[in-house]
Amino acid sequence: MSELNPSRTIEELKELRRLTADANGAQRVAFTAVWAKARSWLEGKARELGAEIERDEAGNLWMTLRGESEKELLIGGHIDSVPNGGWLDGSLNTLAGLEILRRIKAESDGKPLVTVRLVDWADEEGARFGRSLFGSSACSGNLDLEEARALRDKDSISLPAALKEQGIDFARVKDSGRQLARAAAYIELHIEQGPVLLDLDLPLGAVLGTFGVERHGITFHGQGAHSGSTPMNRRKDAFLGAAKMSPQIYRIAERNGGVCTIGSCLTKPGIVTSVVEECRITLDQRHLDADALARMLEEAREASERFGKEGNVTVQWERIWQIEPMPFHDVLIDFCDESIRETCGKSHRLPSGPLHDAAEVARAGIPTVMMFVQSLHGISHNKIEDTKEEHIEFAVTAFDRLAEKVMHWIAAR
Numbered sequence: 001m002s003e004l005n006p007s008r009t010i011e012e013l014k015e016l017r018r019l020t021a022d023a024n025g026a027q028r029v030a031f032t033a034v035w036a037k038a039r040s041w042l043e044g045k046a047r048e049l050g051a052e053i054e055r056d057e058a059g060n061l062w063m064t065l066r067g068e069s070e071k072e073l074l075i076g077g078h079i080d081s082v083p084n085g086g087w088l089d090g091s092l093n094t095l096a097g098l099e100i101l102r103r104i105k106a107e108s109d110g111k112p113l114v115t116v117r118l119v120d121w122a123d124e125e126g127a128r129f130g131r132s133l134f135g136s137s138a139c140s141g142n143l144d145l146e147e148a149r150a151l152r153d154k155d156s157i158s159l160p161a162a163l164k165e166q167g168i169d170f171a172r173v174k175d176s177g178r179q180l181a182r183a184a185a186y187i188e189l190h191i192e193q194g195p196v197l198l199d200l201d202l203p204l205g206a207v208l209g210t211f212g213v214e215r216h217g218i219t220f221h222g223q224g225a226h227s228g229s230t231p232m233n234r235r236k237d238a239f240l241g242a243a244k245m246s247p248q249i250y251r252i253a254e255r256n257g258g259v260c261t262i263g264s265c266l267t268k269p270g271i272v273t274s275v276v277e278e279c280r281i282t283l284d285q286r287h288l289d290a291d292a293l294a295r296m297l298e299e300a301r302e303a304s305e306r307f308g309k310e311g312n313v314t315v316q317w318e319r320i321w322q323i324e325p326m327p328f329h330d331v332l333i334d335f336c337d338e339s340i341r342e343t344c345g346k347s348h349r350l351p352s353g354p355l356h357d358a359a360e361v362a363r364a365g366i367p368t369v370m371m372f373v374q375s376l377h378g379i380s381h382n383k384i385e386d387t388k389e390e391h392i393e394f395a396v397t398a399f400d401r402l403a404e405k406v407m408h409w410i411a412a413r
């Protein structure tokens with residue numbers, strides 16, 4: 001694999017940063033002028049290496065090397081960023097994919113074993129309209145058109161209007177699904193955006209899948225009463241039950257191995273001289289295993305009712321949002337693990353807390369896996385997002401090995 005040049009990926013990441021970041025970080029918000037500039041820069045590079053270029057109905061950019069087989073290996077990334085974003089989230093995947101395309105093209109004399117396609121998904125971040133994974137969910141068929149049609153940015157511009165400015169017809173975005181017709185596998189590299197690999201002191205990890213999410217509002221109803229005249233034993237304190245939930249979710253997460261977060265707590269009337277009449281908290285629970293996620297939800301519900309009874313208040317649940325866990329493909333996870341071990345000795349398997357385009361592709365039934373590279377500080381969606389250059393080079397090399405293994409796997413099927 002002498003043609004692969006991982007240090008070129010680092011140079012290109014820096015070139016992209018010079019082109020599209022300011023003092024506050026990356027500014028490649030999807031469907032804006034800076035994003036379009038990043039896109040044409042990427043397109044130019046892909047054209048240079050001899051890839052066919054196509055933009056689909058949802059604005060996803062496809063860069064294809066036709067192979068001996070029509071069956072396709074897809075490599076995914078997203079060049080869009082959040083405002084004030086980092087230099088690696090999304091663009092590392094994309095530019096590593098570009099380098100792999102170059103390597104394959106050079107090595108196969110222009111005709112790889114199977115067709116290889118790099119896709120730059122449109123609007124992975126959802127930074128402008130609040131809806132993540134736009135391009136990949138349109139393509140996978142999971143995008144809710146009615147919901148998406150109503151989305152507006154902070155200047156009240158609707159998503160369909162913003163798309164039109166980019167030459168995209170909202171009514172046809174789901175036609176992009178045809179792109180997956182010959183997809184045999186999908187791989188994606190990403191920075192971890194969390195501290196797990198950092199804490200283990202490992203450069204790379206194989207991703208088992210993306211967490212399922214249960215997101216609920218929990219409201220405790222008690223009775224407002226004077227804080228001076230109401231004895232403690234006579235209170236119906238809505239905050240008491242809600243507060244007991246806080247240590248409880250740590251036990252639930254520990255027992256079941258997922259994560260739970262109470263991200264918001266609102267009290268009414270919310271004044272210093274009144275017992276709390278109503279307290280609403282939000283609970284976000286995530287797990288890779290659907291049964292365990294259901295158990296975490298059930299345990300939280302049961303605890304809330306018990307605390308309600310103990311405090312003589314009622315409790316009411318409402319679902320805010322929910323998504324199923326999306327486990328990745330066993331064989332591809334093994335390949336990913338192997339590629340990592342061959343590159344830097346030791347691997348680790350871990351779930352992904354954040355959602356990624358890969359989850360959408362997996363949801364469409366295509367064998368999928370992701371590889372994570374360590375994040376320094378465990379931080380992303382911030383200009384301080386960083387990864388050691390040595391680790392970036394490992395990532396490009398291991399990801400290339402993964403691509404090679406998956407191509408042979410596809411060809412043999």
Ligand SMILES: [Zn+2]
Binds near residue numbers: 078190
């Ligand atoms: Zn990303």
